[in-house]
Structure formats: structure tokens, C-alpha cells
Amino acid sequence: MESTKHIVLLGDGMADEPIKELGDKTPLQYAETPNMDKIAKGGTSGMVKTIPDGFEPGSDVANMSIMGYDPSKYYTGRAPIEAANMGIELQSSDIAFRMNLVTLGSNLGGRQKMVDYSAGYITTEESAKIVQFIQREFGNYEFSFYPGKSYRHIMVWKNGKDEIVTTPPHDILGSEIGMYLPHGDGAGRILKIIKDSQKVLPKHPVNEARISKGVNPANSLWLWGQGKKPTFPAFGELFVKGKKLNGAVISAVDLLQGLGVLMGLSVIEVEGATGWIDTNYAGKVDAALNILSTGADFVYLHVEAPDEAGHMGDTSLKVQAIEEFDKFIVGPILDGIKRFERYRILLLPDHHTPVGIRTHTSKPVPFSLFGKQILANNVEGFSEASCEKSGFLINNGHTLMKNLFG
Numbered sequence: 001m002e003s004t005k006h007i008v009l010l011g012d013g014m015a016d017e018p019i020k021e022l023g024d025k026t027p028l029q030y031a032e033t034p035n036m037d038k039i040a041k042g043g044t045s046g047m048v049k050t051i052p053d054g055f056e057p058g059s060d061v062a063n064m065s066i067m068g069y070d071p072s073k074y075y076t077g078r079a080p081i082e083a084a085n086m087g088i089e090l091q092s093s094d095i096a097f098r099m100n101l102v103t104l105g106s107n108l109g110g111r112q113k114m115v116d117y118s119a120g121y122i123t124t125e126e127s128a129k130i131v132q133f134i135q136r137e138f139g140n141y142e143f144s145f146y147p148g149k150s151y152r153h154i155m156v157w158k159n160g161k162d163e164i165v166t167t168p169p170h171d172i173l174g175s176e177i178g179m180y181l182p183h184g185d186g187a188g189r190i191l192k193i194i195k196d197s198q199k200v201l202p203k204h205p206v207n208e209a210r211i212s213k214g215v216n217p218a219n220s221l222w223l224w225g226q227g228k229k230p231t232f233p234a235f236g237e238l239f240v241k242g243k244k245l246n247g248a249v250i251s252a253v254d255l256l257q258g259l260g261v262l263m264g265l266s267v268i269e270v271e272g273a274t275g276w277i278d279t280n281y282a283g284k285v286d287a288a289l290n291i292l293s294t295g296a297d298f299v300y301l302h303v304e305a306p307d308e309a310g311h312m313g314d315t316s317l318k319v320q321a322i323e324e325f326d327k328f329i330v331g332p333i334l335d336g337i338k339r340f341e342r343y344r345i346l347l348l349p350d351h352h353t354p355v356g357i358r359t360h361t362s363k364p365v366p367f368s369l370f371g372k373q374i375l376a377n378n379v380e381g382f383s384e385a386s387c388e389k390s391g392f393l394i395n396n397g398h399t400l401m402k403n404l405f406g
């Protein structure tokens with residue numbers, strides 16, 4: 001008998017607050033999402049707390065919870081997860097930092113402010129030149145710089161300090177950076193790298209070309225999200241006794257791929273997967289159905305675009321990203337998965353990214369479980385309000401995955 005196929009459909013940051021210009025509806029309520037609504041109506045829906053108390057509401061913590069790992073036991077930081085995906089071998093005393101290429105500007109008083117956490121979504125090709133340059137200029141026995149994708153890179157500090165207070169740059173858009181620069185024990189070393197980068201980066205040929213094109217230059221490094229290498233049990237061991245699960249992660253984002261690597265899942269690269277609304281949706285769907293056809297029991301299909309639209313504070317783009325997720329991911333999966341005798345789908349965002357505040361919040365998110373032996377609990381559609389109305393709340397987010405397999 002063929003095994004049951006399990007698929008998680010994750011729309012990053014889809015959850016939001018009611019918005020005036022949408023008639024006091026949230027983007028999930030406002031958007032046309034017939035496929036997600038079908039899953040919610042036909043399945044068991046509720047709310048799940050993916051960010052445990054005391055944790056920052058990030059995609060790292062939220063997705064770990066959803067994959068069945070209790071962040072309070074397994075979380076060491078965001079950067080070591082991304083480093084795992086980049087094939088960077090961390091020693092036990094190494095500290096990995098996320099290194100953003102950012103755009104700083106100055107306010108009226110001449111103080112520096114965070115203009116863009118992504119340096120205008122700088123291309124991977126351009127940023128590789130910059131990070132290689134940084135490695136030549138600043139790299140040494142203690143510090144190494146590794147190019148990643150777009151604006152997202154890694155710095156490793158040998159025998160480094162991980163108690164430094166750092167701030168995600170997407171949380172301080174438009175703010176003066178002074179109070180958000182690294183501080184605490186050991187911060188001086190990191191601060192020096194950031195300050196030194198501001199002396200050399202504006203004159204880099206890649207930035208001169210960007211400035212002449214009128215797009216944001218990568219005129220500073222920004223270091224945050226640091227931590228030591230975590231140790232994860234293999235995926236599934238925590239909630240399926242005695243059964244090793246064969247599965248895969250499909251995502252454009254290093255962080256999600258890194259979680260997959262650390263959990264012993266395969267990471268499928270899909271050509272044209274961008275992390276934005278121009279992503280190759282059909283390629284992701286095909287890859288998911290293919291891997292399930294060739295023996296995998298589990299696929300984690302992640303789409304980043306709704307979160308990015310939330311960070312941009314763009315309501316109509318967020319609605320568009322959600323509608324495209326519904327039309328080009330959820331619909332084709334619902335259709336294609338019928339080829340399997342038995343299947344289960346878990347649909348959810350990882351966290352809220354309200355367009356009104358352009359960053360993540362910790363509130364519980366809506367979820368729907370759909371498929372074999374799952375009974376409907378009469379939810380009207382897939383939204384924050386309708387799933388909350390079910391009265392079903394899972395407080396320990398890491399126990400949700402058990403329900404997909406249970």
C-alpha cells in the first residue's frame with residue numbers, strides 16, 4: 001500500500017490586521033482565495049501559536065515550531081540555520097552572524113538611518129562581488145565572509161561572542177540606527193566591521209553602477225541574528241515513533257532551506273524561485289508533486305512573497321501575493337495531489353507581517369488541516385477571524401505537526 005503523502009503549504013507572513021482601505025478586512029479576508037477556503041471548509045481549522053513567549057517573532061522560530069521542534073529547546077539563532085544551508089561547517093565555538101547588505105541614508109540632522117534592509121534587493125551576482133571584496137579587505141583568521149543570495153550573507157567569527165545585542169534591519173526601517181548598532185560584551189569588534197564597511201563600500205564599482213542607475217546602493221554591512229551551531233534530531237523523530245520520514249523542503253529562502261538541512265530533509269532547488277511574486281510557482285508545485293511520487297512522505301512548500309509585501313507596507317501587493325499563492329500553489333496542489341490514494345495538507349502562514357507596521361508580530365496564526373480522516377469543523381474560509389471562531393487554539397506550536405501525521 002502506498003504511504004500517506006503529507007504536504008505543508010506555507011504562505012510566509014500572510015496573517016495581518018484589518019485594514020481600512022480593504023473595508024476593515026485583513027488581506028486574507030479580502031483576497032479571492034477559493035482554494036484556501038476549500039481547505040478551511042473541508043478540514044479542521046484553528047489557531048496556532050508559532051512564536052513561544054519570550055521569542056522574537058521571526059520566520060526561523062515560527063517555521064521551527066511548525067516543523068515540530070520546540071524553539072525553547074533547539075533554537076540557537078537565525079544565522080547558524082542559514083549557514084547550514086550554505087554548506088558552511090561551523091565548529092562548536094564559532095559564531096555565525098547574518099550579514100545584510102543594506103542602504104543607509106542620513107536624516108536632517110546628519111545622523112544615519114536605515115533606508116533599505118535589502119540594498120534595493122541587490123542581485124546575487126552583484127552582491128557576490130561585494131562580499132568577495134569584503135572577504136579580501138576584512139577577512140582573517142577570526143572573521144570569514146560568505147556570499148549567499150541577494151542581500152543575505154553570512155559572517156563567521158571564530159571563538160566569537162554570541163551575547164551581543166543586535167537588531168534585525170527590517171525592524172528599524174526609516175529609524176536612526178545609533179541605538180540599534182551592536183552593543184554589549186564583544187560588540188566593539190562587530191561594530192568596527194560595520195563602520196569600516198561604510199568607508200569602502202560606497203566607492204565599490206557595483207555601488208557606483210547602482211547609484212548611476214538610481215537604485216539603492218549596498219553602502220553598509222549589517223550584522224545580526226548570531227548564534228552557535230544547533231543540533232536537531234532528524235525530522236519526524238520527535239512526533240512519529242520509530243519511523244524515519246523521507247521528505248523535502250522547497251523554498252527560495254536560505255533560512256527555510258537551512259532548517260531542512262539541519263533536520264535531514266532534502267532541499268530542492270527550483271529554477272526561477274525568487275522569494276518574490278515573480279517566483280516560479282508552477283516549478284515549485286511540480287517539484288513538490290514529483291518528490292511525493294518518487295517515495296517522499298513529506299514536502300514543506302514555502303512561499304515568501306506575502307511576507308515581503310508586508311515588509312514593504314504595500315496592501316495591494318500583499319493581497320496580490322496571497323491571491324497568487326492561492327491560485328498558483330494551493331489550487332494546483334489540491335488538484336495534483338489527487339493522484340495519491342491518501343494525502344494530508346496543512347495550510348498556514350508562519351507569523352503575522354501586518355502591512356500597517358511592516359514587521360512581524362507574535363499573535364497566533366490561522367491553520368487548516370485537510371485530507372484523509374480529517375473531519376470538518378465548520379469554518380467559513382481561510383482567515384484569521386474565521387479560524388479563530390472555531391475556538392480551537394494550539395498553544396504549543398511544535399505539537400501541530402503531530403496532527404498532520406497523527
Ligand SMILES: [Zn+2]
Pocket residue numbers: 013059307308311353360
Ligand atoms: Zn519577514
